[in-house]
Structures are given as C-alpha cells and as structure tokens.
Amino acid sequence: MTMISKDPSPVVKVALEVDSLKKSFGGVAAVDGASFSVEKGTITGLIGPNGAGKSTMVNLISGALSPDSGHIRLDGQEIGGLEPHEIGARGLIRTFQISREYPDMTVMENLIVSASNQGEKLFNVCFRPSVGKKRDRELVERALHTLVTFGLYPLRNEYARNLSGGQKRLLELSRAVMADPKVLLLDEPMAGVNPALIEKLGEHIVELNKDLGTTFVLVEHNLEIVEKICSKVIVVALGTTLAVGTMAELRKNKAVVEAYLGGDVRERVGS
Amino acid sequence: MDIILGYVTTILVFFFTYNIFTLGLNIQFGYTGILNFTVITFMAIGGYVAGVLAMPKAAAGSGIYYILGLNLPWPIAALGGVLAAGLLGYLIGQIALKRLRSDYLAIVTLATGTLLYGLIGNGTSIFDGWQGLFNVPQPFAGFRTWTPLGYSIFFTIMTGVLFVLLWLFANRIYKSPLGRVMRAVRDDQDVVEAFGKNTFKVRMTAMVIGSMYVGIGGVLTIAYITALSPAGWTTGETFVVWAALLVGGRGNNFGAIVGSFLVAVVFNEATRYLPQIPAHPNLIPDIRYVLIGLAVILSVYFRPQGMFPEKKNTFLEVPLGDSSKAIEEHLAGGLSKVGEQ
Ligand SMILES: Nc1ncnc2c1ncn2[C@@H]1O[C@H](COP(=O)(O)OP(=O)(O)OP(=O)(O)O)[C@@H](O)[C@H]1O
Ligand SMILES: [Mg+2]
Numbered sequence: 001m002t003m004i005s006k007d008p009s010p011v012v013k014v015a016l017e018v019d020s021l022k023k024s025f026g027g028v029a030a031v032d033g034a035s036f037s038v039e040k041g042t043i044t045g046l047i048g049p050n051g052a053g054k055s056t057m058v059n060l061i062s063g064a065l066s067p068d069s070g071h072i073r074l075d076g077q078e079i080g081g082l083e084p085h086e087i088g089a090r091g092l093i094r095t096f097q098i099s100r101e102y103p104d105m106t107v108m109e110n111l112i113v114s115a116s117n118q119g120e121k122l123f124n125v126c127f128r129p130s131v132g133k134k135r136d137r138e139l140v141e142r143a144l145h146t147l148v149t150f151g152l153y154p155l156r157n158e159y160a161r162n163l164s165g166g167q168k169r170l171l172e173l174s175r176a177v178m179a180d181p182k183v184l185l186l187d188e189p190m191a192g193v194n195p196a197l198i199e200k201l202g203e204h205i206v207e208l209n210k211d212l213g214t215t216f217v218l219v220e221h222n223l224e225i226v227e228k229i230c231s232k233v234i235v236v237a238l239g240t241t242l243a244v245g246t247m248a249e250l251r252k253n254k255a256v257v258e259a260y261l262g263g264d265v266r267e268r269v270g271s
Numbered sequence: 272m273d274i275i276l277g278y279v280t281t282i283l284v285f286f287f288t289y290n291i292f293t294l295g296l297n298i299q300f301g302y303t304g305i306l307n308f309t310v311i312t313f314m315a316i317g318g319y320v321a322g323v324l325a326m327p328k329a330a331a332g333s334g335i336y337y338i339l340g341l342n343l344p345w346p347i348a349a350l351g352g353v354l355a356a357g358l359l360g361y362l363i364g365q366i367a368l369k370r371l372r373s374d375y376l377a378i379v380t381l382a383t384g385t386l387l388y389g390l391i392g393n394g395t396s397i398f399d400g401w402q403g404l405f406n407v408p409q410p411f412a413g414f415r416t417w418t419p420l421g422y423s424i425f426f427t428i429m430t431g432v433l434f435v436l437l438w439l440f441a442n443r444i445y446k447s448p449l450g451r452v453m454r455a456v457r458d459d460q461d462v463v464e465a466f467g468k469n470t471f472k473v474r475m476t477a478m479v480i481g482s483m484y485v486g487i488g489g490v491l492t493i494a495y496i497t498a499l500s501p502a503g504w505t506t507g508e509t510f511v512v513w514a515a516l517l518v519g520g521r522g523n524n525f526g527a528i529v530g531s532f533l534v535a536v537v538f539n540e541a542t543r544y545l546p547q548i549p550a551h552p553n554l555i556p557d558i559r560y561v562l563i564g565l566a567v568i569l570s571v572y573f574r575p576q577g578m579f580p581e582k583k584n585t586f587l588e589v590p591l592g593d594s595s596k597a598i599e600e601h602l603a604g605g606l607s608k609v610g611e612q
Contacts, residue, residue: 062465088467096465102458104522105451108586113455114466118448122476125447132448140586157585179466 013040014076015183015215016061016092021070021080022239023053023060030056032239033070038183043209043216045230045247047223049260053239054219055097058187062094063087074183089116091182095189097219099168101175103161107152110160110171111143112136114178143178150174150204166197173204183215184208190222198222202229223247223261235260273420280423282536284495287427287434288488289535292512293519293527294441295484301521301581302450303477304457305368306377309384310485311508313356315391315501317486318493319398321352322407336396337404345410349490356486357479364478368471384506392501403500410494430491437484441524444480446584453477454522507560511535514563518570520577529578538562 016038023031031053038044048054059065061072063084072080079087102110112118118139119132147153150170155163163171169189176184186205190198202225208214220226226233227247235242235250237259243250250256292310299305325348328340343351367379392401399405409422410429417425444450455463456470464470493499511534519530542559570577 064461064465083469084461084464085467085469088465090467093467094465096462100459100462102455102462104458104581105454106583106585109451109454109584112586113451113463116467118452120448120452120468120473122449125444125449129443129447136448136586140588144588157583159583 014038015040015042015074016217017071017073017076018057018061019071019073021057021060021072022068023056023065024068029239031060031067034236034239034241036234036241036244038215038217039232040215041209041213042232043205043218043230045226045233046217046219046236047221047226047233047260048236048242052236052260054236055187056239057236058094058185058219061087061185062092064094088179091180092185093176093179093181093183094185095172095176095187097187097191099165099172101160101163101168101171103159105160106157107147107160107163107171108140108143108156111146111175111178112139114175115139115142116179139178146174146177151200166193169193169197169201170204173201177208177212181214183217185217185219187219188221189218190220190225198225201225205229277420277423280420280427282540283427284423284430284491285539286532286536287430288491288495289512289515289531290434290528291437291488291491292485293515293531294437294524295481295488296512296516297481297521297524297527298441298444298453298484299477299481301516301523301527302445302453302457303474304460305474305478305481306374306380307478307481308377308381308513309387309506309509310512311504311506312384312387313359313482313485314489314492314508315499315504316359316387317352317356317489318499319352319391319404319489320355321348321490322404322493322499323398324348324351325408325410326404326406335399335402335405337399338397345408345494349410349487349494352490352493353483353486356489357483360479360482361475364475368474368478381506384509388501388504388506398499401501403498403503404493405498405500407493407497407499409497426495430495433487433491437487438524438528441484445524449473449476511563514567517577518566520579520581522581523577523579526577526579526581534563534566538566 014037018037019035021031021034022029034053034057046054046057056065060067060080063079063082063086066081070080071078074087074090074092077090079090079092102113105113117135119135124131144153144156147156150173152167152170152174155167160168160171173186173189190201193201205216205218206229209216218226218230231246232244233247233250234244235256242259243253243256245253251261292314295313296307296310299307323337323339324341324343325345326337326340327342329335329337363380363383367376391398394400411425412422444453452463452468452473456473460470463473515530515534516527517530518534519528520526538559542555542562545555545558548554
C-alpha cells in the first residue's frame with residue numbers, strides 16, 4: 001500500500017488518481033499508460049472515441065479488472081488490483097454502460113439493498129433480527145425521499161424490470177446515491193436517453209455534487225451535457241490520456257479535434 | 272386402521288423430508304441463484320455421516336464395513352451429519368463460488384456429485400460401498416417401548432416440527448437484509464459487488480445453509496428407513512428436488528412446499544400403484560421420472576415462475592419523522608412526474 005506524499009498542492013485535494021495504467025486483452029492494448037487525476041468535489045468528464053478504453057478504465061478503477069501495471073489511488077490509497085467489493089466499500093461506486101437494475105426486485109428494494117451496512121450479517125438474522133428491522137426503517141425513509149427527488153416515487157413498488165430505459169437510468173443513479181459514495185463513476189449514464197431526461201440527469205448530478213459533495217467522474221459521449229456540467233474534461237484516445245482541460249479549451253486543441261471532436265461537433269452532440 | 276395410519280405417517284415423513292430438501296435448494300437457487308446440481312449428494316453425506324456416528328463399530332466378519340462407528344447418541348450423530356453436509360457445501364463453494372460464473376458452478380457441482388457417488392460406491396470401507404449402510408439404530412428407540420406404529424407417529428411429529436422450524440427460519444432469512452442481498456446477488460452479482468458487498472461471502476452463506484438443510488433431510492431419511500445405499504441417491508433424485516422447486520415456484524417457500532407435495536408425494540405414490548411388469552422392473556421408476564420431466568416442461572411453458580411465483584415485497588411506509596409531509600409537498604410541487612415522457 002503506497003501513500004502519496006500528502007497533498008500535491010495545498011489547495012487542491014485529489015480524490016482519484018490514475019498513474020501510467022495499462023491493460024491489454026491479448027494483443028489489444030485497451031488501456032495503454034493512461035494518467036489523470038480527479039479533484040475532490042468536482043464533476044470531471046472522461047471522453048474519447050469508441051474503443052478508446054474508457055469502459056476498460058472504469059473496470060480497472062472499480063476492480064472489475066485488475067491492471068497489468070500502473071497505479072490507481074483513491075484518497076491517496078492504492079486500490080489497483082483490489083476486489084470490486086473492497087473498492088466499493090471504500091466509497092467508490094460505479095455504474096455500468098448498460099443499465100443493470102435488479103430485475104426481479106422492486107424499485108424500492110433496488111434502492112434499499114444498495115445501502116451499505118444493512119445489518120445483513122447472518123448473526124443478526126439468527127439472533128438479533130431487530131437490528132435489520134431498525135435499519136430498514138431508516139433506509140425506507142431515505143429511499144422514499146430519494147425516489148421523490150428522482151421522480152420515481154410512483155413506481156416504488158414496481159418491479160425494476162418493468163421500467164423504461166430512461167427510468168432505469170434514473171434508478172441507477174438514485175441507487176448509487178443510497179450507497180453514500182465518495183466518488184461516483186458513471187459509465188455513459190445518458191446513453192439511449194431522450195434529451196429532456198439527459199437534461200434532468202445532468203441536474204441531478206449537479207445537485208448531488210453540490211448538496212452531498214460527491215465527486216463525479218462522468219464517461220459520456222454527449223458533449224453538450226459534458227460541457228454544461230463538467231468543470232474539467234479528460235480526453236482519452238487509444239488507451240492514453242490525450243488532453244485535459246475545459247471543453248472550450250479542448251475545442252481549440254488540434255490533437256483532440258482530430259482524434260475525437262472531428263470537424264462537425266454538432267453532429268456528435270446530437271441525441 | 273393401523274395399516275392406513277402407518278401408510279400416512281410414511282408419506283408424511285417423506286413429504287416433510289422432501290420439503291426440507293426443497294427449502295435448502297430454494298435458499299441456494301431461489302434466493303441466491305446458485306445452480307446446485309448435486310442436491311442429493313448433501314442428503315447422502317448428511318445421512319451417511321449421521322449413520323456411522325450413531326452405529327456401533329463395524330464388527331469384524333459381519334460383512335459390513337464403514338468408518339467411525341462411534342455409537343454416539345442420536346442428537347450428536349445428527350448434528351455431525353448436518354455439519355458434514357455443511358462442510359461439503361463449504362468445500363464445493365471454495366472451488367466453485369470464488370471465480371466461476373453460474374454455468375461453471377453447475378458443472379462443478381454435478382462433477383463433484385458424480386465423483387463422490389463413484390467414490391462412495393466403490394470405496395467399500397467408507398460407507399459399505401454399493402451395498403450401503405443398514406441396521407442403522409433409530410433415534411430415541413430405547414427411550415421407551417414403542418409399538419411400531421407409535422414410533423412412526425412419534426417420528427412423523429418430530430420430522431414435522433423440524434420442518435416447521437426450518438420453514439420459519441428460511442422465511443426469516445428471506446425477509447431479512449441478508450435475504451435481500453442474496454436476491455440482489457441472484458439478479459446481478461457484479462452490481463452487488465460494485466456496491467461494496469462481498470458477494471462470495473453471501474453466496475457461500477447461502478450455499479452452506481442450503482447444504483445443511485439438505486443434510487438435515489438426509490439425517491431424517493437414514494434415521495427413518497434405517498438404511499442408505501447409493502441406489503437411493505442417484506443423480507436423478509437431484510432433479511426431483513429441482514422439479515419440485517421449479518414447479519412450485521422458486522423464491523417462494525410456499526411454492527416449494529406445494530411442489531414437493533406434487534412431485535415427491537403425488538407422483539411417487541400415484542406411480543406406486545401401477546401394475547408391476549416383471550420383465551421391466553425399472554418401468555415404474557422410469558415412468559415417475561417421465562411424469563416429473565413432463566411437469567417441469569409444462570410448468571416452464573405455461574407458468575415459468577412456478578405455480579406460486581415469488582411475491583412482491585413492499586415496505587411499511589409509516590413515516591419516522593416528517594417524511595410523509597415532505598413527500599406530499601414534493602408531490603404537490605409537481606415532482607411526481609415519472610422519469611420519462
Ligand atoms: N474483455 C475484452 N476482451 C478483448 N478486448 C476488449 C475487452 N474489453 C474491451 N476490449 C477492447 O478494448 C478496447 C477499449 O474498449 P472499451 O470498451 O474500454 O472502449 P470505450 O472507450 O468504453 O468505448 P465506447 O465509447 O464504445 O464505450 C476496444 O478495442 C475493445 O474492443
Ligand atoms: Mg464504453
């Protein structure tokens with residue numbers, strides 16, 4: 001376990017740091033020496049062309065894959081190669097590129113089961129069921145509030161499998177909130193969602209960031225929303241970090257324009 | 272009258288034991304999504320180990336060979352059998368639950384079952400090979416002087432009480448936070464893992480508890496019929512338990528009971544009265560399997576969730592603080608509109 005030498009700068013605190021990360025699948029170097037850092041309390045975008053290695057990075061950071069080499073640090077602590085649940089328990093929660101609700105559980109259950117520390121120990125089940133019941137009361141209340149915020153309250157007792165694509169996206173985000181994440185890593189949360197809901201998801205993210213101080217890493221192809229809510233954007237291509245900056249800065253960066261933005265930005269922004 | 276009563280008690284014991292098997296599989300598969308394709312092996316291990324713990328040392332020249340023979344009192348022997356089944360579940364879990372996806376797990380369990388079957392059948396000195404254990408002492412037989420019927424009734428009540436307790440415990444798990452996490456693992460293991468929960472531990476817990484349930488059923492089986500041989504736990508028997516669960520309704524313990532009754536009792540008893548054809552001694556057991564297979568096919572086709580599907584779980588929404596007021600205000604504020612147009 002490597003500790004980084006205090007804060008790199010006295011003002012800026014780094015929530016997540018990726019350092020020379022590499023991962024190959026056979027001959028394909030999906031992530032090839034990427035390095036970047038995400039400041040605490042920010043909403044940081046992670047963009048890049050299809051196949052750039054964004055999802056692979058998300059999988060490496062969240063422990064679903066273990067890196068070939070390089071470092072990943074969460075709050076200065078090395079997390080590269082840990083089990084996904086160890087990383088999740090440290091407060092880094094990720095979502096998946098394709099919605100993955102618990103289909104045979106209700107919306108309410110989807111939320112409640114995602115909270116940490118539910119009293120799910122076997123000992124409690126056998127000898128102290130009141131522990132779980134008491135915690136459930138708190139969680140129900142929290143889940144109800146969260147569902148109201150996300151507009152899913154009327155669907156709370158519906159099976160998650162019956163939700164529409166957009167509703168599932170809302171469910172994923174509200175479920176992640178229940179876990180009290182320090183860092184929330186969202187892999188294309190707006191893919192396949194109508195423009196109005198993209199807008200709304202963006203508002204939710206901004207609100208959560210403001211109210212709870214959650215740090216967001218947002219992998220997204222919709223550059224309009226990235227520009228709107230991300231204070232900093234990381235561009236990756238061919239598995240490495242190409243550039244970092246605000247969207248406006250990146251638009252002026254020749255390498256970025258060539259690799260990703262192309263001639264007509266509008267075309268890629270579209271729904 | 273006595274004959275009828277004797278018959279009824281036997282069926283009831285059979286029914287309760289099958290229920291216990293099915294509950295065990297429900298905890299593994301219905302709650303947690305673990306594909307255990309060797310359910311019956313846990314029954315055998317539970318039964319055998321309890322048997323050799325309760326039996327006296329194998330006498331030389333008696334023609335029966337087995338390990339241990341500790342002559343222990345039944346409650347302790349039974350506990351040993353149940354723990355052995357749990358231990359087997361733990362060992363298989365260590366191999367199969369760590370990294371393997373569910374389909375591989377199914378293969379590992381099936382392979383382990385076949386392996387143990389061959390090992391126990393051919394390893395004459397473990398549990399007396401293909402011949403199996405017999406003359407297993409009955410629990411509480413020396414407690415008082417029983418009439419055969421009296422003992423059967425006593426045994427039936429004991430089994431019934433055990434079944435009820437196990438049923439209540441299975442329900443308690445289901446409704447608990449642990450049961451909820453188990454069902455989430457069933458629905459999508461990776462997501463539960465990403466939310467910081469050790470899914471290996473959760474699945475192992477379900478695996479071991481389920482194995483112990485089946486082990487209890489095994490202990491009751493050997494105690495009641497006082498014998499157990501490999502012929503009594505062929506691979507086909509595993510699928511009888513599966514059929515009971517699938518037809519009844521996975522994830523629903525009441526469905527598990529109905530399924531056990533239908534598959535294990537009705538089919539078994541109904542086929543028993545078919546006329547024996549001497550030239551085809553296996554015909555009737557085979558017909559039984561055909562009927563069970565048919566029931567599974569029909570059920571999967573017409574009622575894939577089983578006769579009694581898993582029930583929807585709702586929560587008591589009595590507000591703790593001012594939550595209901597806050598929610599109403601929110602709703603009045605027009606925030607109630609569901610996510611998407
Ligand atoms: N499990 C795998 N086995 C082999 N190759 C893989 C695997 N996962 C990803 N790749 C390859 O690695 C590269 C990066 O893929 P990745 O999914 O990380 O891209 P991405 O940036 O998320 O793309 P998109 O924007 O389309 O989601 C691609 O060339 C992909 O084909
Ligand atoms: Mg991707």
